[in-house]
Amino acid sequence: MERKLAIVVVVFCCFAISGCNSLRLEQFPVDNPSPKAKTFNFYKLSLQWPQSFCRSDGIICDTSPTQSYFTIKSLSPQYNPDQDVPPYATNQTQTCTDSTPTASIDVTLGLLGQIQPDMAQYWPDLVNTPQQNLVLWQDEWAKHGMCSSYPKEPEKYFNVAVAFVKANDLLASLSAVAQIIPTNSRTYSREDFSNAITRTLQVFPEIYCTKDMKGQVQLEEIRICIGFSGTLADLKDCPTRFRGCDSNAQIHFPAAP
Numbered sequence: 500m501e502r503k504l505a506i507v508v509v510v511f512c513c514f515a516i517s518g519c520n521s522l523r524l525e526q527f528p529v530d531n532p533s534p535k536a537k538t539f540n541f542y543k544l545s546l547q548w549p550q551s552f553c554r555s556d557g558i559i560c561d562t563s564p565t566q567s568y569f570t571i572k573s574l575s576p577q578y579n580p581d582q583d584v585p586p587y588a589t590n591q592t593q594t595c596t597d598s599t600p601t602a603s604i605d606v607t608l609g610l611l612g613q614i615q616p617d618m619a620q621y622w623p624d625l626v627n628t629p630q631q632n633l634v635l636w637q638d639e640w641a642k643h644g645m646c647s648s649y650p651k652e653p654e655k656y657f658n659v660a661v662a663f664v665k666a667n668d669l670l671a672s673l674s675a676v677a678q679i680i681p682t683n684s685r686t687y688s689r690e691d692f693s694n695a696i697t698r699t700l701q702v703f704p705e706i707y708c709t710k711d712m713k714g715q716v717q718l719e720e721i722r723i724c725i726g727f728s729g730t731l732a733d734l735k736d737c738p739t740r741f742r743g744c745d746s747n748a749q750i751h752f753p754a755a756p
Contacts, residue, residue, distance in 0.1 A: 515629040537693075539584050539595065539646065541735060542725040543705070544660055546669060547572040549625055550681065550753045551627035551719040555710040561627050563756065569669050570624040572720060575643045581738040587645035595646035603641040606653045608633060614654050616687040617661045648729055659729040666731065669721055672699040679752065686749035689741050692718060705737040708744035716744065 549564030552572075576584040576595070578660060584595055601610075608615050624635040640653055649655040657698040673679035677695035679687055689706050705722035726733030 510586055528646070530706075539727065540579045540737060541577050541727060542647075542659065542729060543573075543575050543577050543737070544663060544723045544725060545572040545575070545707070545720050545722045546570065546664065546723065547625075547679075547716055550557075550755060551711070551717045551751075552625055554653045554713075554717065554753060555709045555719060556712050558626070560625055561592060564625055565755075566623070567670070567755075568621075569664065569721065570625065571660045571664060573643060574647070574656070576646050577724075579738075584643075584646045586642050587650075598650045599648035600645035601640075601653055603637040603645075606637045606640045606644075607634075611636075611654055611657065614658055615662060617665065618657060621661055621664045622657070634752065648727065659725070663723065663725070663731065667700070669696065669699075672696065681752050681754035683754050687718075687745040689700065689746070689750060692721065692750070693740065696721060696723075700734055702734045703736040703740055705739050705742065706744055709744045710743075710749060711751070711753070717749045717750050717753060 549566045549570055552558060553560035553564050578584060587595055587600055611618060618636065619629065619632055622632075622636065622639075623629065624631045627635075627696040636657070640656070644653055644656040645649075647656045647659075670681075673692065673695050673749060676698050679689055679691055689708070692706050693704060700723070702724070703722070705719035705720075706718065707722060708716050709719040711717050723739060724735050724737040725731075726735050
Protein backbone atom coordinates (compact mmCIF):
# COMPACT_ATOMS: atom_id res chain seq x y z
CA MET A 500 0.00 0.00 0.00
CA GLU A 501 2.80 2.41 0.88
CA ARG A 502 4.54 1.67 -2.44
CA LYS A 503 1.35 2.39 -4.42
CA LEU A 504 0.84 5.65 -2.53
CA ALA A 505 4.41 6.75 -3.28
CA ILE A 506 3.91 6.10 -7.00
CA VAL A 507 0.70 8.15 -7.03
CA VAL A 508 2.48 11.07 -5.32
CA VAL A 509 5.36 10.99 -7.81
CA VAL A 510 2.99 10.90 -10.80
CA PHE A 511 0.98 13.81 -9.40
CA CYS A 512 4.13 15.90 -8.82
CA CYS A 513 5.43 15.22 -12.32
CA PHE A 514 2.04 16.24 -13.77
CA ALA A 515 2.09 19.46 -11.77
CA ILE A 516 5.60 20.35 -12.97
CA SER A 517 4.74 19.71 -16.62
CA GLY A 518 1.56 21.71 -16.36
CA CYS A 519 3.31 24.74 -14.90
CA ASN A 520 6.08 24.69 -17.49
CA SER A 521 4.35 23.48 -20.65
CA LEU A 522 5.72 26.24 -22.86
CA ARG A 523 9.32 25.66 -21.86
CA LEU A 524 8.92 21.89 -22.04
CA GLU A 525 8.13 22.11 -25.78
CA GLN A 526 11.65 23.44 -26.41
CA PHE A 527 13.38 20.50 -24.79
CA PRO A 528 13.52 16.74 -25.52
CA VAL A 529 11.73 14.39 -23.16
CA ASP A 530 12.98 10.81 -22.83
CA ASN A 531 12.39 8.13 -20.25
CA PRO A 532 15.49 7.85 -18.03
CA SER A 533 16.86 4.44 -17.16
CA PRO A 534 16.63 3.18 -13.56
CA LYS A 535 19.72 3.40 -11.39
CA ALA A 536 21.30 1.19 -8.75
CA LYS A 537 22.05 4.38 -6.84
CA THR A 538 20.03 7.16 -8.40
CA PHE A 539 21.64 10.58 -8.65
CA ASN A 540 19.56 13.64 -7.79
CA PHE A 541 20.24 16.22 -10.47
CA TYR A 542 22.53 17.27 -13.29
CA LYS A 543 24.91 20.21 -13.18
CA LEU A 544 25.44 21.75 -16.61
CA SER A 545 28.64 23.83 -16.70
CA LEU A 546 28.77 26.45 -19.44
CA GLN A 547 32.14 28.12 -19.91
CA TRP A 548 33.08 31.50 -21.34
CA PRO A 549 35.82 30.62 -23.87
CA GLN A 550 37.79 33.86 -23.47
CA SER A 551 38.05 33.31 -19.71
CA PHE A 552 38.88 29.61 -19.97
CA CYS A 553 41.81 30.26 -22.30
CA ARG A 554 43.11 33.04 -20.02
CA SER A 555 42.96 30.93 -16.87
CA ASP A 556 46.22 30.42 -15.07
CA GLY A 557 47.74 27.14 -16.20
CA ILE A 558 45.61 26.76 -19.34
CA ILE A 559 47.23 26.91 -22.75
CA CYS A 560 44.79 26.82 -25.68
CA ASP A 561 46.03 25.72 -29.08
CA THR A 562 44.51 28.83 -30.68
CA SER A 563 42.62 31.87 -29.43
CA PRO A 564 38.92 31.00 -29.04
CA THR A 565 36.60 32.43 -31.67
CA GLN A 566 33.28 31.57 -30.01
CA SER A 567 31.15 34.53 -28.96
CA TYR A 568 28.83 32.36 -26.88
CA PHE A 569 29.05 30.10 -23.83
CA THR A 570 30.21 26.60 -24.70
CA ILE A 571 29.57 23.38 -22.80
CA LYS A 572 32.21 22.31 -20.32
CA SER A 573 30.48 19.33 -18.72
CA LEU A 574 27.18 17.73 -17.76
CA SER A 575 27.70 15.95 -14.47
CA PRO A 576 25.22 13.89 -12.42
CA GLN A 577 25.18 15.05 -8.77
CA TYR A 578 24.14 13.57 -5.45
CA ASN A 579 22.45 15.81 -2.88
CA PRO A 580 23.40 18.18 -1.48
CA ASP A 581 26.06 18.95 -4.11
CA GLN A 582 28.44 16.03 -4.68
CA ASP A 583 29.81 14.74 -7.99
CA VAL A 584 28.81 11.20 -8.87
CA PRO A 585 32.10 9.27 -9.25
CA PRO A 586 32.85 7.80 -12.69
CA TYR A 587 31.43 4.38 -13.43
CA ALA A 588 33.59 1.49 -12.27
CA THR A 589 32.76 -2.21 -12.37
CA ASN A 590 34.49 -2.85 -9.05
CA GLN A 591 32.33 -0.42 -7.08
CA THR A 592 30.31 -1.91 -4.23
CA GLN A 593 27.24 -0.16 -5.56
CA THR A 594 27.53 1.09 -9.12
CA CYS A 595 25.70 4.15 -10.41
CA THR A 596 23.64 2.11 -12.88
CA ASP A 597 22.16 -1.37 -13.19
CA SER A 598 23.10 -1.40 -16.87
CA THR A 599 26.46 -2.04 -18.49
CA PRO A 600 27.17 1.37 -20.04
CA THR A 601 28.35 1.93 -23.57
CA ALA A 602 32.15 1.93 -23.53
CA SER A 603 33.82 5.27 -24.20
CA ILE A 604 35.73 3.83 -27.16
CA ASP A 605 32.36 3.03 -28.74
CA VAL A 606 31.33 6.70 -28.68
CA THR A 607 31.99 7.53 -32.33
CA LEU A 608 30.92 10.28 -34.70
CA GLY A 609 28.59 7.77 -36.33
CA LEU A 610 27.01 6.85 -32.99
CA LEU A 611 26.38 10.53 -32.20
CA GLY A 612 24.51 10.82 -35.49
CA GLN A 613 22.56 14.01 -36.16
CA ILE A 614 23.71 15.67 -32.95
CA GLN A 615 27.38 15.67 -34.00
CA PRO A 616 27.36 19.07 -35.83
CA ASP A 617 25.76 20.71 -32.79
CA MET A 618 28.34 19.04 -30.56
CA ALA A 619 31.13 20.50 -32.69
CA GLN A 620 29.62 23.96 -32.32
CA TYR A 621 28.54 23.98 -28.69
CA TRP A 622 30.85 21.42 -27.05
CA PRO A 623 34.26 22.01 -28.66
CA ASP A 624 37.69 21.17 -27.31
CA LEU A 625 39.04 24.66 -26.60
CA VAL A 626 42.53 23.47 -25.68
CA ASN A 627 43.24 21.39 -28.78
CA THR A 628 42.33 21.48 -32.44
CA PRO A 629 38.81 20.48 -33.56
CA GLN A 630 40.20 17.10 -34.58
CA GLN A 631 40.43 16.32 -30.85
CA ASN A 632 36.73 16.92 -30.20
CA LEU A 633 35.84 13.26 -30.24
CA VAL A 634 38.52 12.46 -27.65
CA LEU A 635 37.05 15.16 -25.39
CA TRP A 636 33.54 13.76 -25.79
CA GLN A 637 34.72 10.23 -25.05
CA ASP A 638 36.40 11.49 -21.88
CA GLU A 639 33.22 13.32 -20.82
CA TRP A 640 31.21 10.16 -21.43
CA ALA A 641 33.63 8.15 -19.27
CA LYS A 642 33.59 10.72 -16.45
CA HIS A 643 29.90 11.60 -16.44
CA GLY A 644 27.79 10.05 -19.18
CA MET A 645 28.00 6.43 -18.06
CA CYS A 646 26.31 7.44 -14.79
CA SER A 647 23.68 9.62 -16.45
CA SER A 648 20.05 8.76 -17.11
CA TYR A 649 21.12 7.19 -20.41
CA PRO A 650 24.08 4.83 -19.77
CA LYS A 651 23.56 3.03 -23.08
CA GLU A 652 22.55 6.06 -25.17
CA PRO A 653 25.34 8.66 -25.50
CA GLU A 654 23.40 10.73 -28.01
CA LYS A 655 20.56 11.29 -25.52
CA TYR A 656 23.00 12.19 -22.73
CA PHE A 657 24.85 14.76 -24.82
CA ASN A 658 21.57 16.14 -26.15
CA VAL A 659 20.47 17.17 -22.64
CA ALA A 660 23.24 19.78 -22.70
CA VAL A 661 23.07 20.66 -26.40
CA ALA A 662 19.32 21.21 -26.36
CA PHE A 663 19.66 23.58 -23.39
CA VAL A 664 22.25 25.84 -25.02
CA LYS A 665 20.30 25.91 -28.28
CA ALA A 666 17.21 27.06 -26.40
CA ASN A 667 18.97 29.50 -24.03
CA ASP A 668 21.52 32.12 -25.10
CA LEU A 669 23.03 33.12 -21.76
CA LEU A 670 25.16 35.88 -23.28
CA ALA A 671 22.07 37.49 -24.78
CA SER A 672 20.30 37.16 -21.42
CA LEU A 673 23.14 38.89 -19.57
CA SER A 674 23.10 41.75 -22.05
CA ALA A 675 19.33 42.18 -22.27
CA VAL A 676 18.54 41.82 -18.57
CA ALA A 677 21.52 43.52 -16.93
CA GLN A 678 23.56 45.19 -19.69
CA ILE A 679 26.43 42.80 -18.98
CA ILE A 680 28.70 42.44 -21.99
CA PRO A 681 32.21 41.04 -22.51
CA THR A 682 34.62 43.92 -22.09
CA ASN A 683 38.20 44.58 -21.10
CA SER A 684 37.42 48.00 -19.61
CA ARG A 685 35.06 47.33 -16.69
CA THR A 686 34.15 44.73 -14.07
CA TYR A 687 30.98 43.33 -12.50
CA SER A 688 29.86 41.87 -9.18
CA ARG A 689 28.95 38.24 -8.72
CA GLU A 690 25.35 39.26 -8.04
CA ASP A 691 25.20 41.00 -11.42
CA PHE A 692 25.67 37.66 -13.17
CA SER A 693 23.56 35.62 -10.78
CA ASN A 694 20.59 37.98 -10.75
CA ALA A 695 20.49 38.26 -14.54
CA ILE A 696 20.37 34.49 -15.02
CA THR A 697 17.84 34.06 -12.21
CA ARG A 698 15.52 36.59 -13.83
CA THR A 699 15.80 34.74 -17.13
CA LEU A 700 15.48 31.12 -15.97
CA GLN A 701 13.62 31.65 -12.65
CA VAL A 702 16.19 29.53 -10.77
CA PHE A 703 19.49 30.27 -9.04
CA PRO A 704 22.58 29.35 -11.08
CA GLU A 705 26.03 28.64 -9.73
CA ILE A 706 28.55 31.34 -10.67
CA TYR A 707 32.10 30.01 -10.94
CA CYS A 708 35.12 32.33 -11.01
CA THR A 709 38.82 31.69 -11.58
CA LYS A 710 41.91 33.88 -11.80
CA ASP A 711 43.54 34.75 -15.09
CA MET A 712 47.27 34.80 -15.74
CA LYS A 713 47.45 38.32 -14.23
CA GLY A 714 45.76 37.21 -11.02
CA GLN A 715 42.49 38.97 -11.84
CA VAL A 716 39.19 37.36 -10.87
CA GLN A 717 37.14 36.45 -13.94
CA LEU A 718 33.84 34.77 -14.70
CA GLU A 719 34.68 31.37 -16.16
CA GLU A 720 31.48 29.34 -15.90
CA ILE A 721 27.76 29.68 -15.35
CA ARG A 722 26.37 26.41 -14.03
CA ILE A 723 22.73 25.41 -14.39
CA CYS A 724 21.10 22.67 -12.33
CA ILE A 725 18.60 20.35 -13.99
CA GLY A 726 16.54 17.64 -12.34
CA PHE A 727 16.91 13.91 -12.98
CA SER A 728 14.59 14.01 -16.02
CA GLY A 729 17.00 16.31 -17.88
CA THR A 730 14.20 18.51 -19.23
CA LEU A 731 13.90 22.28 -19.28
CA ALA A 732 10.74 21.98 -17.22
CA ASP A 733 12.89 20.44 -14.49
CA LEU A 734 15.33 23.32 -13.88
CA LYS A 735 16.10 23.79 -10.20
CA ASP A 736 18.05 26.09 -7.89
CA CYS A 737 21.71 25.15 -7.64
CA PRO A 738 22.64 24.30 -4.04
CA THR A 739 25.88 26.30 -4.28
CA ARG A 740 25.46 29.90 -5.47
CA PHE A 741 29.09 30.98 -5.93
CA ARG A 742 32.53 29.35 -6.20
CA GLY A 743 35.76 31.32 -6.38
CA CYS A 744 33.88 34.64 -6.37
CA ASP A 745 34.25 36.64 -3.15
CA SER A 746 31.36 38.92 -2.25
CA ASN A 747 33.46 42.03 -2.86
CA ALA A 748 35.31 40.74 -5.95
CA GLN A 749 35.50 42.87 -9.06
CA ILE A 750 34.87 40.23 -11.71
CA HIS A 751 36.23 40.51 -15.23
CA PHE A 752 34.24 39.24 -18.22
CA PRO A 753 36.90 39.42 -20.93
CA ALA A 754 36.25 40.18 -24.58
CA ALA A 755 38.36 38.88 -27.42
CA PRO A 756 41.72 40.67 -27.66
